[in-house]
Amino acid sequence: MELPERGLGTMGIDDPDPIETAIELGYRHLDTAQIYDNEAVVGEGIARAAVDRDDLVVATKLWIDQLDRVAESTAESLERLGLECVDLLYVHRPKGAYDPDQTLPALADLQDAGVIDAIAVSNFELADLERFIDVLGEPPAANQVEYHPLFQPTDRLAHARKHDYPLVAYSPLSGGRVGTIEPVVDVAKRHAITPEQASLAWLTAKGIHPIPKASSHGHLAANLEAIEVTLEAADLEAIDGLERERELFPE
Numbered sequence: 001m002e003l004p005e006r007g008l009g010t011m012g013i014d015d016p017d018p019i020e021t022a023i024e025l026g027y028r029h030l031d032t033a034q035i036y037d038n039e040a041v042v043g044e045g046i047a048r049a050a051v052d053r054d055d056l057v058v059a060t061k062l063w064i065d066q067l068d069r070v071a072e073s074t075a076e077s078l079e080r081l082g083l084e085c086v087d088l089l090y091v092h093r094p095k096g097a098y099d100p101d102q103t104l105p106a107l108a109d110l111q112d113a114g115v116i117d118a119i120a121v122s123n124f125e126l127a128d129l130e131r132f133i134d135v136l137g138e139p140p141a142a143n144q145v146e147y148h149p150l151f152q153p154t155d156r157l158a159h160a161r162k163h164d165y166p167l168v169a170y171s172p173l174s175g176g177r178v179g180t181i182e183p184v185v186d187v188a189k190r191h192a193i194t195p196e197q198a199s200l201a202w203l204t205a206k207g208i209h210p211i212p213k214a215s216s217h218g219h220l221a222a223n224l225e226a227i228e229v230t231l232e233a234a235d236l237e238a239i240d241g242l243e244r245e246r247e248l249f250p251e
């Protein structure tokens, strides 16, 4: 799937205004999930924005207790979103009721029926990804993982590149903490940009698709403008070389 370069993470957004603003600013990929409890809010923002539905990539995620009732649960999500179809439907985590031999064929049935455009996965490790390929005979349309200067799962990036599907980075601003990470701040100063823009430009340079969450007009616009930033090899290496921390969202 051709994913737009910049997506909007919506976890914690409980007001349609930032969704509408984001679309009007130029965001074309919106990421929600059942567990964020805001599918209706995201749907309202989409309905208000003056952009054709077909020009948007709308993604939601089935929570781990819904993975044995895929068809019913997806219908409930679509009802909340006010949409007839989602572009990407994620398995949020390969946990709980997840059974690859049941869950994945059920998702493929929805795809055949045109209820979803593509099947995606999130928080999948290499073994989970290989199992996906074994069951469905092709790689997922995307894998969404935590990826930012303090947490760099390069094995998942290598898998995505090898199988030619997009890697989507969640928490790409280290949950809003990149402004405190020295090498990121140094790169930002060299380019007269913010540390948040430096982090997004670093991800984009790797071909990763970040989905920063932002609620103010200023943050939404700044994150979109970062698409224009080109970093140099030395900048990329400085951030690549950071000490890794624990995940912000462990199992």
Ligand SMILES: NC(=O)c1ccc[n+]([C@@H]2O[C@H](COP(=O)([O-])OP(=O)(O)OC[C@H]3O[C@@H](n4cnc5c(N)ncnc54)[C@H](OP(=O)(O)O)[C@@H]3O)[C@@H](O)[C@H]2O)c1
Pocket: 008, 009, 010, 011, 012, 031, 032, 092, 122, 123, 144, 145, 169, 170, 171, 172, 173, 174, 175, 176, 177, 194, 196, 197, 211, 212, 213, 214, 215, 216, 218, 219, 220, 222, 223, 249
């Ligand atoms: N698949 C999963 O398991 C999973 C797990 C976690 C998250 N996610 C997805 O990833 C998205 C993003 O991750 P996240 O919400 O954890 O964190 P994030 O995007 O790394 O950081 C969001 C924080 O950064 C702030 N911010 C945004 N743009 C900024 C800018 N230009 N300058 C300064 N601060 C800025 C936001 O503030 P304001 O809101 O005030 O603008 C917010 O506090 C989520 O919304 C969700 O869609 C997925």
